Amino acid sequence: MPLHPHLSQEALLDQRRPGRRLGMTLQARLARLTGNDMVRDVLRLVTGTVGGRVITLAAMPFVTRLYSPQDFALLAVYLGTVTMISAIACLRFDVAIPVAGDDSDAAHLLVLALLIAIGTALLGLIAVLLAAERIAGLLGQPALAPWLWLVPLGVFLSGSYSALQFWATRARRFGSIAMTRITQAAAGVSTMLALGWAGVAPLGLMLGNLLNASAGGFRLGIDALREDRTALAGVSCRGLVKAFAAYRRFPLYSAPEALVNMAGAQVPILIIAAFSPSEAGFLLLAQQVMAAPMKLLGSSISQVYVSRAPEEFRAGRLADFTLSTMRKLVVLGMGPLILAGVLAPILFPIVFGAEWSRAGEIVAWMVPWMALQFISSPVSLVMYVVGRQRAMLVLTLFGAIVRIGAVSIAAQSGGGLMIGAMIGASAIFYGVCLVIFIISSRLKLLNIIN
Template sequence: MRARIEALLPKSAFLRNVGLLTGGTVLAQGILALSLPVLTRLYSPEDFSLLAVYTSLLGLITVVSCLRFNIAIPLPEDDRVAMNLLLLALGAAALVALATAVPVFAMPGTIAALLGQPAIKAHLWMIPVGVILASSYDALQYWASRKRRFALISQTRVTRAAGGTGTQIGIGSFSATPFGLILGQVVYSGVGVVGLLRSLGRHDRAAATGISGATLARTASEYRKFPLFSVPEALFNTAGLELAILIIAAAAAGPEAGFLMLAMRVMGLPLGLVGTSVGQVYLTEAPQKWRDGELAGFT
């Protein structure tokens, strides 16, 4: 059976890797799409508005929480340099999550009032948890891409979707409150981390030898353009999508933000099927093509 499946895959390594990622993305997106009719019957539109605010805040923070060192992980020729970038990304994510936790625990009422959603006050503690989990998954995913473990990434995408929606449906079946929706999003953010960490610990320990504060500082200096230039770009690009939801949630007392989030999620399904897979494989292959002088033709 495995031989038959492999025979159906394209011969090109690039297309095979895109196919692996796209297959996992199709399954994951299918799980998310099929769960929506169930979730919209378990939870109220106002519950989805709180989820929309949570996911928008999470998206704004996590896109820059690794200081964009994560997207540089596939670039170096030396695995030890890439491991330094991974540790820088994870360290930055931990600091950002800690910095997020301070106002969340110190003045949750003020934050909820600014967001125009008083009911989210009880759930704000899940933002720093979501930040560290989602950021860690993103950074570890780039490492797995560098090592061309696309089957593993595909598998984690499916388990994330199943774990997140399963949590939301399971809790909603007994007690349909915003807690179940938001906790499911937290689970979705973190489920894939375990598998990626296990793979890294099993196969990549050698890349971590010789790492010290000096090597981390040197790598941070060498790749400083990523936080300097890519952080503002990524923040403004993401804000163009997420701020609309936050503004509507603050300005309207009803379920409008939840409706907008659901509409954006459904409309974004086709784009996410192939585009993200092609981009991820391209970023993995492009550095070697550039070193070989073949990047223009490959592109």
């Protein structure tokens, strides 16, 4: 019997080669921390995420000198609108794809999600064509009216990318997902810089962010057509109706929860933008910079978690798997977040320009909020795995009320405390989320402490 039953024969031979001992030691440490399969999947996604974030962050010092805080304020309102609508663009049938009982159900859910995304975008386009100025006025940003046509386009691309990414996640096609994150970043940055130098603001900022978030859908779509032709060929109208009925809990409970969740995150920003556009611009830059360490590992781990959680749940190992994921998030994620909070007030004026120093201060305040969100968000899908969609809806409604209420009260009190109110309320919400997710995965407090 081998001395190391978890290592392959090739790995055992490599251990005897002095030149490769250091590499194998590192691999062994990673394996102990996360498990071999999860390490491989996470590292594939991290590679793409790192590449995408490096491209985006490297361009930001140029972007902040080409676009003003007021341009970023318009971007914040645009992104908030697109994000809220995109959350329900597929009626959450996209989220059901990885947890579908078989590939036939998953294929029907994919097509269903794409069709609904098209319908949602068309409805949005009709609304923009009929009442662009009125919609921009309701958003508190009349200057956004000429660019509102980007909203339905962004909704369609974001919804399609989400559905195709969940399909690729089910197939564990993590290499393709990683590649899309690099190509999206390159396309988005190129657009922002080119149009910024041409003086086309704020269009360049909005179009660049649109591509940065969803351009990879084309690659994932081609992969699905090439690799999964048999499963997709079996899709029928009758099957679509059956899939809609079988997974109706997602539009009934998950869609409202997603909309409320996005409203809780984005409506406070819209309120801040209406009362103080420049503050909204500073907040957006701070959030984008803080998203770098979060997206580096958090989103990658989330993709792997959702691909394996249903299997672990059926095997009775969901609690241990969730605990392993949370420990990895703490060990690998807290350092970058804390470092960003310490250095941001010093580096922001140097890196992004003197007018962006306020954004650096906001980053320092955001660390507790982002830390709790970083740990809780990747394992939030445990609520869907164990069938607690209703509880998730109630939890999300609580978060929206707390965050929107806090910012609204601060706005009526003069507006100076709006960002502080949003940060404090968000930290409270994600702290409560973490406790609920722990309970839902049947983890015991003693296990977490140990």
